[in-house]
Amino acid sequence: MGWKENRLYSILKGRCPVCHEGKVFTYNQVFHPGKFDKMEERCSECGHKYEIETGFFYGAMYVAYALTVALSVATFILTYLIYPPTPYWVYIINILVVLIVMAPITFRGGRMVWINLFHSYDPKAIERHQQEQEKQSS
Numbered sequence: 001m002g003w004k005e006n007r008l009y010s011i012l013k014g015r016c017p018v019c020h021e022g023k024v025f026t027y028n029q030v031f032h033p034g035k036f037d038k039m040e041e042r043c044s045e046c047g048h049k050y051e052i053e054t055g056f057f058y059g060a061m062y063v064a065y066a067l068t069v070a071l072s073v074a075t076f077i078l079t080y081l082i083y084p085p086t087p088y089w090v091y092i093i094n095i096l097v098v099l100i101v102m103a104p105i106t107f108r109g110g111r112m113v114w115i116n117l118f119h120s121y122d123p124k125a126i127e128r129h130q131q132e133q134e135k136q137s138s
Contacts, residue, residue, distance in 0.1 A: 005121050011112040017119035019046035019126050024115070025108060036104035039111070046125035047132070050115060057111055064110030068099055071106070 003009055004020055016022040022043035027035040042049050051057065075098045079091050099106075 005123070007116045007121070010116055010121070011109070014108065014112060016043040016046060016048055016050075017116045018048040018122050019043060020121055021045040021126060022048075024050060024112065030104045030108065037107060045129070046122075047129040048119070048125065052118070057114060060110040060114035062110075063113045064106045067106040067109050068102075071098055071102055 007017070009015065010017045010020050013020075014024050016024060022040070022045040024039060024043075025036075026038040026040055029035050039050060041051070072095050075095045076091055079086065079094045083090070
């Protein structure tokens with residue numbers, strides 16, 4: 001199995017979990033306040049609908065929460081390793097800054113992990129979608 005067939009490819013690149021080609025998020029600008037959360041409705045390559053039911057992405061909040069906990073622990077450990085004799089408020093400020101800065105990444109990461117839990121790679125998805133498009137047009 002190659003890198004492109006791996007779920008990690010879809011998660012890290014923000015690509016469709018079925019064909020690993022189409023973009024999931026409309027904009028590449030992760031840190032733009034008005035654009036980081038905009039998603040495509042369907043994959044442009046294979047036609048896969050991302051939100052399979054209303055409220056599908058509520059579960060992604062749990063994944064994003066786990067990512068923020070991991071970031072918080074990592075920030076705490078790094079702060080401790082770099083500045084061991086620091087007061088507690090420095091830890092709190094460092095963790096808050098990291099979580100605020102990383103919020104768009106944890107949002108997108110949570111959604112990408114969640115959607116990849118329910119869909120798997122299909123190498124023939126694009127081909128089938130093109131055949132369906134041809135049938136509908138004729």
